[in-house]
Amino acid sequence: MAVDGLPFSRGFVALVIAVAMAGRGLKKKSLSKSGAMAAFVVGLVSFLASYRMGITLILFYQSSSSLTKVGNAIKKKLEADHKEGGQRGADQVLACSLLATVIAVVYMATQGLQDTPIHFA
Numbered sequence: 649m650a651v652d653g654l655p656f657s658r659g660f661v662a663l664v665i666a667v668a669m670a671g672r673g674l675k676k677k678s679l680s681k682s683g684a685m686a687a688f689v690v691g692l693v694s695f696l697a698s699y700r701m702g703i704t705l706i707l708f709y710q711s712s713s714s715l716t717k718v719g720n721a722i723k724k725k726l727e728a729d730h731k732e733g734g735q736r737g738a739d740q741v742l743a744c745s746l747l748a749t750v751i752a753v754v755y756m757a758t759q760g761l762q763d764t765p766i767h768f769a
Contacts, residue, residue, distance in 0.1 A: 654696065654761040662695030665702065669709070678713070679736050686738035690745045697752035698763040705748065712744070 670688040673679030679687055695702030742749075 655763075658699065658763065659696065661699075662692050662702065665695055665706075666691035669706070673736075677735060679741070680738075682738035683736045683741045686741040686745075690741065690749050693749050694752050696761075697756045700763070701748070701752050701755070705745070708745075708748075 666688045669691050670679070670684040673687055674681070674684045691702065691705060694705040
């Protein structure tokens with residue numbers, strides 16, 4: 649079953665993953681409430697556009713989180729007054745993901761809701 653070209657399964661997966669990722673950020677205290685709401689919207693739009701865009705978003709999020717931890721460990725050794733990062737707000741979430749979200753929206757508008765390969769020719 650599809651709603652205007654969007655397969656139900658992709659809509660369901662998009663919703664579940666967006667809720668899970670935003671909830672995980674809140675639980676780990678890496679996102680504020682506004683950051684979690686922004687992350688939910690970004691995740692939902694990315695997965696609605698295509699699984700490929702959604703998975704790319706998750707890989708970006710995971711690699712950035714890992715690099716932040718490494719960077720914090722190094723800064724902690726170098727700076728006597730180092731403080732931990734804190735929660736990311738909506739402004740920080742969108743600063744890192746707004747362009748990708750706009751690209752996802754443009755992709756959906758121009759290519760439709762079917763998850764088809766991108767042709768660069």
